[in-house]
Amino acid sequence: MRDKDNKKEQRTHEARHVGQQSELNMRGSNPAYHKARVSESEDSAIMTKETEGMKFQNLESLGILAGGIAHDFNNILTIISGNISLIKMLVSSEGEIAGRLAEIEKAFLRAKKLTQKLLTFSSGGAPVKRVICLSELMRDSARSSLRGKNTNCSFHIPDEPFFVEADTEQMRQAINNLMVNAVQALPEGGNIKVVIENVILGTRDPFPLPKGKYVKIAIEDHGIGISQEHMQQIFDPYFTTKDMNSGLGLSATYSIIKRHGGHIAVSSKKGVGTTFSLYLPASEQTSSVKLDIREARERGVGAFVLEKRILVMDDKETIRNIVKEMLTYISCEVEVASDGEEAIALYTREKESGKPFDVVIMDLTIPEGMDGRETIKILKEIDPDVKAIVSSGYSNDPIMADFKKYGFSAVLPKPYRIEDLKKTLQKVTTDTDK
Numbered sequence: 001m002r003d004k005d006n007k008k009e010q011r012t013h014e015a016r017h018v019g020q021q022s023e024l025n026m027r028g029s030n031p032a033y034h035k036a037r038v039s040e041s042e043d044s045a046i047m048t049k050e051t052e053g054m055k056f057q058n059l060e061s062l063g064i065l066a067g068g069i070a071h072d073f074n075n076i077l078t079i080i081s082g083n084i085s086l087i088k089m090l091v092s093s094e095g096e097i098a099g100r101l102a103e104i105e106k107a108f109l110r111a112k113k114l115t116q117k118l119l120t121f122s123s124g125g126a127p128v129k130r131v132i133c134l135s136e137l138m139r140d141s142a143r144s145s146l147r148g149k150n151t152n153c154s155f156h157i158p159d160e161p162f163f164v165e166a167d168t169e170q171m172r173q174a175i176n177n178l179m180v181n182a183v184q185a186l187p188e189g190g191n192i193k194v195v196i197e198n199v200i201l202g203t204r205d206p207f208p209l210p211k212g213k214y215v216k217i218a219i220e221d222h223g224i225g226i227s228q229e230h231m232q233q234i235f236d237p238y239f240t241t242k243d244m245n246s247g248l249g250l251s252a253t254y255s256i257i258k259r260h261g262g263h264i265a266v267s268s269k270k271g272v273g274t275t276f277s278l279y280l281p282a283s284e285q286t287s288s289v290k291l292d293i294r295e296a297r298e299r300g301v302g303a304f305v306l307e308k309r310i311l312v313m314d315d316k317e318t319i320r321n322i323v324k325e326m327l328t329y330i331s332c333e334v335e336v337a338s339d340g341e342e343a344i345a346l347y348t349r350e351k352e353s354g355k356p357f358d359v360v361i362m363d364l365t366i367p368e369g370m371d372g373r374e375t376i377k378i379l380k381e382i383d384p385d386v387k388a389i390v391s392s393g394y395s396n397d398p399i400m401a402d403f404k405k406y407g408f409s410a411v412l413p414k415p416y417r418i419e420d421l422k423k424t425l426q427k428v429t430t431d432t433d434k
Helices: 002-017 049-090 096-119 134-146 168-184 249-259 289-299 317-329 340-352 372-382 418-430
Strands: 022-026 034-038 130-132 151-156 164-166 190-201 212-221 263-269 273-281 309-313 333-337 359-363 388-392 410-413
Touching (some): 049 418, 130 168, 134 168, 134 190, 164 168, 164 273, 168 190, 168 212, 168 249, 168 273, 249 263, 309 317, 309 340, 317 333, 317 418, 340 359, 340 372, 359 372, 359 418, 372 388, 388 418
Parallel strands (some): 034 190, 151 190, 309 359, 359 388, 388 410
Antiparallel strands (some): 130 164, 190 212, 212 273, 263 273
């Protein structure tokens, strides 16, 4: 009996280490590298691989429902946003109508953010990754979260932080959620400490991560803290101790970090404070100058007028109509198709007549016809140089995250405004790499 009690105590002691905050020591003489070492911390989150797996499965189950809702909702929002964009072009930028439109657009953007939160739980929320440096993202998030608050933020960032491959908007959402959580933990104001470190995890470190280089972000507050009772529930969907919160912030952050191959740990003591620590795999690449040039060019899209021939494929007539109107407004000649068969026929006819389409915008999911995945394969056979943009409100397919692999030139998530449409078209039609 005593042996069983000893083994049980040993397992409990080991489990207590998993998911807690790490202390980092120098690795060798290289100041850019650290070795993660786990320390004991009272009231810290205990998350074994088994419980973490169950938690992620619960989020995946929520994602199946969320993804379906988001798909339909985003189709509706695309129609709303398109009409808002067109009406704004037709009325004066001043006066009561313009003011009303501005309020409608704000509501649309809030609705768009809501569906983005839903999609973080679904497989349709697969990150569209690019190489980024997290330090500027952290600073931007802090400025936004602390605006109007009696709270300060201090930063501790290495001279050369590792780059990561991440979806910028998803990572912004994850970090914003943690910053807002820290601010809310300081109702009387105070200081938030953000530490970014380059770390190396080994095989003996008690995190569910492969060994290798990681970027660690620690967000520390000296606020109200989290009770032991609530610690196991903080990443559960809809769990909240605040009256005005949805309870989706931390669970969305958890899902985003997991989808990026990372890990989130938390340590907290009631009345002392809380530290959330993110671990994200470091990238072997560095951010390129070419990427910066592209982004600068895209930001100058305001006066851009496109005079191209565009083919739009979508199974929803209302979406075909509103997208056609937006494209016509920026001087495009537009044809529409309801599915892949019709799109292929139109593309072939126009190519043979000597008036080929410059770009094809196609819906990824068409339940009762040939969808974007199959259509692009055939269009590539007809014209290897076809420029196609894949668009969707939701899909459990990896195409939206890795569109180039499947033959597309760009991705245009629904819902989108005329500004988003113009920017994507400019990128596709002016980029010589496409």
